[in-house]
Amino acid sequence: MTVATNAWFTKYFTDYTYDEMFTPDLSVKEDWQELLENFKRIGIDGLTQRQNDINWLLEENGVTYNVYNDPNGLNRPWNLNVVPFILQSEEWRQIEKGLKQRAHLLDLVLKDIYGERRLIKEGIVPHEVIYGHRGFLRQCDKINYKIDKHLLLYAADLARGSDGRMWVVNDRSQAPSGMGYALENRATANRVLADVFADMNIKRLSEFFKEFNEFLLEVSPEKIENPNIVILTPGSHNETYFEHAYLASFLGYPLVQGNDLVVRDGFLFMKSLKGLKRVHVVLRRVDDVFTDPLELREDSHLGVAGLLDVVRRQNVAVVNPIGSGVLENPGLIPFMPAICKFFLNEELQLPQIASWWCGQEKEKKYVLENLSNLVVKPIDRTNREHIHFGSLMSEKELEDLKKEIIKKPYHFVAQERISFSTTPNYSKGTFEPRNMVARTFTMAGKNGYNVMPGGLVRVAPERGKLRVSNQRGGTSKDFWIIGDSKNEERQNYSWNRRTAVSVSGLDDLPSLTAENLYWAGRYVGRTLVNARFLRMVLKQMNAPDTVANQQACSVKMNILYKAVTQMTGTYPGFMDKDKAGNFAIDNPLKEIIAVVLDKNKQGSLANTMMMFSNSYYSIRNLWSSDMWRVFENIQKLWRSLENEKDVTVNKMIKTLNQLITRLIAFMGLIEESIMVEQGLLLYFIGLQLEQSMLTITKCRSLLVIKQSGQTEYEILESLLSSHESLNIYRYSYRSFIRVEPVISLLLMDLKYPRSLTFLLGRLQKDIARLPHSKKSDTFMQYEKNVFEAFSSLRLANSEELAVVGGENSLIREDLDMLLEKLSDLLFETSQSISNTYFNHTYKQSQLVDQNFPL
16 A cells, blocks of 8 residues: 555655655555554544544643753653554564563673673673773672572663664663553553554553562562562652652552661661551662662662662562663673673574774774764763764864773774664644654563563654654654454453552551651642732732722731731741842832742742642652642643733732632542542641641731721731631621631631631541550650640630730730740641651761772
């Protein structure tokens, strides 16, 4: 079938390279015929709609990829093209066979590098190739493992070579990424292209992930029913953090950071709310040198001090073993055929890019003479050293590179510059050829290695671009292996686990997750309370009487402005002169805009929103899809206000109205989506504590000082309005607004959910459910503080609190003393909870400088 005249492909064939869909005579390859027929049935408008559906689904599900130094910020939406990449099972079987051989071979290399080092002794690999790579960690020398295979998880980047076969471009061995994205791509494509899936025999991924789960259970050093397995992430700013959270949620294992783990007596433990819980298996996404600050990189905050010693004692299994990054050395590629002969007495089944290590005289001479036609890489890219494309370099740049190679020849490897094959990419109503690289995944099994039937395909961001990289804006594709049989198994991502999962309740919640939930509650409470207060003040600024009679309203507004500073903590603000010596109260709109939108101003609403986003993003593995959608809507709303060139009072009021509504919806979803055993209790405690502390601050700002008649009435009305209690007051008291009933309602009403007494009563019940509270016969310090605060309020009398002390005084002294006492008690409560459950200050230092020659 020839499609050169098809309108979809009129601009496809500008210059021919090896294309995955077309033969040299511009006929569609048999592998792609069925897909193209399905696309013809769907039509160009249908394809456009389905691409839009994919974009919408990925955004709705919060699929992101963090791009370093991106001017658009972190969390860039993940891109998936509607056109998949296709291979027939016959070709795939050959690739699969080659991947299994390569994984087995690299496993033998890894064992040898940290074991007998026969490759060096026998002259198969020059010692400079191994020792000149920072991935070689002398601290890992002669470590023994209980499991036979050392390389447990392996990824290979493949591209179509000039001979039409798939070639190995890169080996990924220390913490290979992409499995989660491949799974999400498949789930999204399966949903949007369900009718195409039904027509084609696409191999499913479910069996691979079922085996992956079993594999994690099997590698435990202790053969127990349910070993404790954790996924170690560098944190939410890592480029593939979405994948870490996604896999943690999908597999059902805790997502932890280095501060969640600690070494005691030769064992690795997870800090949980209950105490220390033994960890048996770590699926790590932290690079080798950052895993143990005690023996490796001392400035690392991502790893666990002493982890390497636990590995030596065979008390924990780390996937992949620390030190496996040495296999990502491109300097090994020229020697792989000889290594394969040495260990297996076989030829490599998967071809590689022709490579020359410059540490050999003959090879170095060839490289220097042909530099403009080669791609030159440092053998060690652990510090993200540059790749040099000779054809794109000037004469001066080539001369400078020659000098570098001559100076340190063992540091460089050169490779043939190949044109990756192209594959169709749907863009703006037409098809374009894009260069592609496919990442495949292989894991250790009981009988050799198992290969995922598919993987992660990435294509260049633009037509004609050679570099294929997510960091440079590349797009992904679903990877379809077309099976031989019409009876492929159905998509099924569930499987029977063993009798119980590794995390069974609140007691076992990782302490950092618990802390993030606690602060998530505090930040959402702070955002909501301050947004309501700022909205009330903005409405007062825009009220007709305020605009018409600035002087008459100045006393009331000055009180409210100062309360803004006290509520947000944006000092000096309206309380005093700023750094330039100006009174903010002279230009209130300027200060209010800063309090709302200046994210660099500590305590501002924008700053609180940023902290709110960070805390929630850190626990995204607990989220439901609905939570992500509302969260993303909140972010979009806020970004739209930040991007406004002319910010007015009305625009801020409108945005705050929408923000408050969405925050309330988000809070409701939290209660529906996260179980108490998953940490919802910590969220509630943080939320109630923050709401209580801000209620105290608000009342101290607006109730303690007695005002004149009309001003007092307006301040009380503003207070009730900001507290969403004005209608409740009118319903309950049906009287002129007075101080004593306001105090009674907002501070002391045991049945009113917004009152301070109600909040403290609920807080008292919730903290009693914390692990240390339940197991102790006496009150914990945080329990004592909340009990004292609750009791003080219950024993107080609203009429007495409303009395102004002294003949010439304007201060309600009893009220002020009570609120000050409550504020101190709740601050101490926060400190006590943090010290009891969230203490991450454990730190160790190296006894010997790791760079000191031994």
